[in-house]
Every structure is written in C-alpha cells, then in structure tokens.
Amino acid sequence: MTSWAAILKKVLGNYSKACFNRNSDSLLLTAEVFQHSLLDWYDCHGRKDLPWQSKPANAYAIWVSEIMLQQTQVSVVIPYFQRFMTRFPTVQALASASLDRVLEHWAGLGYYARARNLHKTAQIINTDYAGQFPAQLDVLCRLPGIGRSTAAAILSMAFSQRHAILDGNVKRVLARFYGIQGWPGKASVSKQLWQLSDDLTPPNRVADYTQAIMDLGATLCTRRNPECTACPVASACVARITKRIEELPTPRKQQAIPVKHCYMAVLLNSKSDVYLQKRAASGIWGGLWSLPEHADKNSVIEWFQQRLVDKTSLKWLPVRKHTFSHFHLHFQPVLAQSGQPHTISEFAQSGWFKPDQSQPAMPAPIQKLLSDIL
DNA sequence: AATGCGGGGTT
DNA sequence: AACCCAGCATT
Numbered sequence: 001m002t003s004w005a006a007i008l009k010k011v012l013g014n015y016s017k018a019c020f021n022r023n024s025d026s027l028l029l030t031a032e033v034f035q036h037s038l039l040d041w042y043d044c045h046g047r048k049d050l051p052w053q054s055k056p057a058n059a060y061a062i063w064v065s066e067i068m069l070q071q072t073q074v075s076v077v078i079p080y081f082q083r084f085m086t087r088f089p090t091v092q093a094l095a096s097a098s099l100d101r102v103l104e105h106w107a108g109l110g111y112y113a114r115a116r117n118l119h120k121t122a123q124i125i126n127t128d129y130a131g132q133f134p135a136q137l138d139v140l141c142r143l144p145g146i147g148r149s150t151a152a153a154i155l156s157m158a159f160s161q162r163h164a165i166l167d168g169n170v171k172r173v174l175a176r177f178y179g180i181q182g183w184p185g186k187a188s189v190s191k192q193l194w195q196l197s198d199d200l201t202p203p204n205r206v207a208d209y210t211q212a213i214m215d216l217g218a219t220l221c222t223r224r225n226p227e228c229t230a231c232p233v234a235s236a237c238v239a240r241i242t243k244r245i246e247e248l249p250t251p252r253k254q255q256a257i258p259v260k261h262c263y264m265a266v267l268l269n270s271k272s273d274v275y276l277q278k279r280a281a282s283g284i285w286g287g288l289w290s291l292p293e294h295a296d297k298n299s300v301i302e303w304f305q306q307r308l309v310d311k312t313s314l315k316w317l318p319v320r321k322h323t324f325s326h327f328h329l330h331f332q333p334v335l336a337q338s339g340q341p342h343t344i345s346e347f348a349q350s351g352w353f354k355p356d357q358s359q360p361a362m363p364a365p366i367q368k369l370l371s372d373i374l
Numbered sequence: 375a376a377t378g379c380g381g382g383g384t385t
Numbered sequence: 386a387a388c389c390c391a392g393c394a395t396t
Binding site: 071073108110114223283 | 375376377378379380381382383384385
Binding site: 067070071077117146148170217218323 | 386392
C-alpha cells in the first residue's frame with residue numbers, strides 16, 4: 001500500500017483531476033503530468049545556451065560534448081570543449097588528425113580511452129558512413145565509446161528521435177521520484193530505472209525533454225541539498241514525501257582503496273629538456289607521455305647509471321600523492337642532470353621535450369610536477 | 375556481475 | 386578524506 005501510484009494519487013492535488021479522469025492508466029497519466037511539468041519548468045529555467053547547443057542541432061558537437069561529459073562536470077568540460085572544437089571543427093578534421101594531437105587536447109580531462117575511442121569513431125564515421133552520423137540506436141551503440149545512454153542522448157538531441165537516456169542525473173531523479181532503493185550500478189536496479197526512463201520519455205519535444213531532465217538533476221535534484229522547493233515534480237516525489245532524499249539513490253558499497261608506490265625519473269639534458277616516454281595504449285594514462293616509471297629504488301638507480309648519471313648526484317624529491325578512483329598513487333620524483341645526450345633506444349617511444357610547453361599530452365599530476373620543479 | 379579507467383570539485 | 390560527476394569497455 002506504499003506503492004508509488006497510491007502515494008501519488010494522495011498528494012497530486014495541484015495537478016488537474018481531469019488528467020486522472022481522462023485516462024485510467026495511472027502510469028501513462030503520470031508520464032504525461034511529469035513531462036508537462038518538467039517541460040514547463042525547462043522553458044523557464046533550463047539551460048539553452050551551452051556551447052554545444054545550437055539551432056539547428058550539430059550532431060558532431062553534441063557527440064563530442066556527450067563523450068567529454070561522461071563522469072565529468074559541465075563547468076570542467078566547457079573550456080576543453082571550446083578548444084577541441086576550434087582545433088577539430090568537424091568529424092573530418094578529427095578523423096584526419098593524429099591520435100597524439102587529439103590526446104593533447106584531452107590532457108587533463110582524464111579517462112583517456114574516451115579520446116582514443118572518439119578518434120577511432122570519427123574515422124569509422126568518415127569512412128564507413130560518408131561522414132554522416134548513423135541515426136539508428138543499435139548502429140550508434142556499436143561505435144567505440146558510445147553506449148546506450150550516449151547513443152540515446154545523441155539521437156534525441158540531434159535528431160529528435162524518441163529514446164530514453166539513463167545518465168547519473170536521470171538515475172538520481174528517477175531513484176528519488178519513484179523511491180527506488182539499491183545501488184543503480186546493480187543490474188536489477190539499472191533495469192528498473194531504464195524501464196521508468198523509457199516510460200517517461202515523451203514522443204514530442206524529446207530533445208527538450210532530454211536536456212530538461214538532465215538539467216533538473218544537475219541544477220535542482222543534486223546529490224546533496226536538492227532544491228525541492230523549486231522542483232516542478234516535487235509534489236509527487238516519493239523520496240521527498242517519505243523523507244528519503246538524502247538516502248537515494250543508494251550509494252555503492254565503498255571498499256578501502258589501495259596505495260601504490262613508485263618512482264618517477266626526471267632526467268634533464270644539458271639544454272634542460274626533460275626525457276619522456278610514451279605510455280602503453282591501455283591502462284592508466286594510456287597513450288600519454290610521462291616520466292619513466294620504476295617500481296623500486298634499485299631500478300631507478302640502475303636506470304640512471306645506464307645513462308651515465310652517478311648515484312650520488314641523484315636528487316630525491318619529496319613524495320607526491322595522486323588519487324585515482326580506484327587507488328592512491330604515491331610517487332617519488334628522482335631528479336638528475338645528464339652530461340651526455342641520451343642515445344639508448346627504448347621499447348616505448350621516447351624523447352626530449354621542453355617542459356614549459358603544452359606538448360606532448362601529459363597526465364595532469366606529471367604536468368604539475370614539472371611545472372613545480374623546472 | 376564486477377572491475378578498470380582521471381581529474382576536478384564539494385563538503 | 387570521502388564522495389560525487391551527462392558511462393563505457395572488458396573480463
């Protein structure tokens with residue numbers, strides 16, 4: 001008897017009873033009320049001038065923005081988006097650029113597989129689809145870096161196709177509105193939320209609706225201290241009615257994250273260029289340029305000795321800490337100046353770089369280290 | 375079904 | 386220090 005529909009009927013005084021009388025299907029009815037309330041709110045308070053919003057819609061810009069916005073906040077994305085679109089204004093420009101150039105424009109955003117997938121997908125669209133976005137959900141979903149939610153977002157916002165999305169904002173809004181318990185990463189919970197998102201997605205104004213429900217989650221229905229007093233659907237929100245706003249959506253069970261230790265070799269030549277290696281394509285900082293990494297002290301010392309740097313001239317700098325989503329990294333930079341030009345060939349690509357330039361693409365903590373010490 | 379993958383922001 | 390954020394790919 002605490003079903004959502006029962007609660008809704010009790011509290012839904014301010015939305016017209018005519019709606020209830022007109023249709024006996026409470027779910028369908030609810031969807032219509034929800035859509036109308038949300039779209040009215042969007043017309044007054046939604047965001048309509050983000051850099052990737054244009055009339056007519058630019059599918060390329062929407063795609064790039066959607067990838068950048070994965071696990072990344074709007075305010076962080078905007079300057080990256082501007083620079084990226086200036087340098088790669090079209091899918092053709094992106095497809096014909098080198099991966100290194102793309103990564104340079106991504107450095108600092110994190111989740112670098114997104115940039116590699118973006119580049120790969122640009123080439124696929126350019127060659128297999130004549131530069132035009134495939135406008136079918138299942139086709140889009142097969143492209144690297146595009147999952148169900150991102151595909152639905154592109155198709156709804158760029159092509160006005162009716163598809164439901166389920167990003168972090170929508171998960172939070174729906175988990176609260178329907179009082180759905182359980183971590184949304186769990187398959188059964190995710191399945192429920194996808195069903196509800198699809199139930200609510202309207203056949204008309206779907207582009208506005210998609211933006212509206214994300215705006216609601218991003219600006220009012222925030223993780224902490226949501227502004228329920230300004231929310232267009234607050235009167236029917238189960239979490240609000242049952243005072244469970246702070247508990248929903250259920251957070252994932254957090255486990256202690258490990259600390260990993262390593263050394264980073266900072267080798268300078270006579271011109272004070274720094275020696276960098278290109279990292280493997282997969283794993284942490286995949287494809288980026290970074291300092292030679294060593295697991296233990298002996299390994300660093302040996303590495304420097306091979307380059308004619310004596311053990312006694314090494315400068316052991318203070319340990320620096322960086323936190324990833326799944327582990328802490330404590331790394332100690334080891335600084336030395338080499339009298340000789342370095343000629344030993346490596347498995348990885350390597351070279352000397354001016355530390356004060358934006359090239360090549362470096363991880364943020366390495367960039368920070370070099371700017372601090374050089 | 376669970377894990378790997380960054381970095382910036384907030385509290 | 387803990388937690389969050391316009392997810393997806395891999396295993």
